[in-house]
Amino acid sequence: MKVFVQFSDLAQTVICSVFGNPQDPTAFPNQATIDDTDARYQAFINPVSVVDQMWAKIKAFRDNRVQTGGYQASGKWFDSDTFSRSQQLGLVLMGANIPNGLQWKTMDGSFITMTQTLAGQIFAAAAAQDQATFSQAEVHNAAMRASANPSTYDFSGGWPVIYAG
Numbered sequence: 001m002k003v004f005v006q007f008s009d010l011a012q013t014v015i016c017s018v019f020g021n022p023q024d025p026t027a028f029p030n031q032a033t034i035d036d037t038d039a040r041y042q043a044f045i046n047p048v049s050v051v052d053q054m055w056a057k058i059k060a061f062r063d064n065r066v067q068t069g070g071y072q073a074s075g076k077w078f079d080s081d082t083f084s085r086s087q088q089l090g091l092v093l094m095g096a097n098i099p100n101g102l103q104w105k106t107m108d109g110s111f112i113t114m115t116q117t118l119a120g121q122i123f124a125a126a127a128a129q130d131q132a133t134f135s136q137a138e139v140h141n142a143a144m145r146a147s148a149n150p151s152t153y154d155f156s157g158g159w160p161v162i163y164a165g
Contacts, residue, residue: 069162071129073121077107091119
């Protein structure tokens with residue numbers, strides 16, 4: 001079905017009005033006729049709430065910290081991206097079969113000798129960092145929802161320390 005819409009500007013990215021038929025273009029500039037399946041129309045008739053938008057921002061911030069922030073074990077920072085996590089899990093599974101003298105690169109570019117104990121410490125640090133990060137996201141979610149103005153809620157504080165190198 002075709003829909004008569006007015007866009008907020010010539011870029012035609014945001015719909016600001018919907019009509020039953022074409023309108024006077026001098027009174028209602030930036031008009032167009034689009035299909036009712038158009039994503040811009042769907043966004044107009046099904047707006048995402050401010051709270052849902054802010055929660056999505058908090059989760060994106062959380063997920064970025066999980067994937068890029070690293071975690072500290074044995075005085076060194078280790079990468080926390082998905083690929084590194086799978087390698088680190090492999091080390092835990094190898095246990096005593098980790099090759100002697102295996103050198104592991106840390107986030108600061110230095111190398112450390114990998115051991116079964118260190119692999120376990122890295123795994124535990126990852127779990128603790130994830131738990132703290134996800135918990136802080138939930139703290140911010142609750143505070144944002146209780147806020148008088150969720151759209152301006154500042155969720156930048158209170159997160160666990162990440163690698164700053």
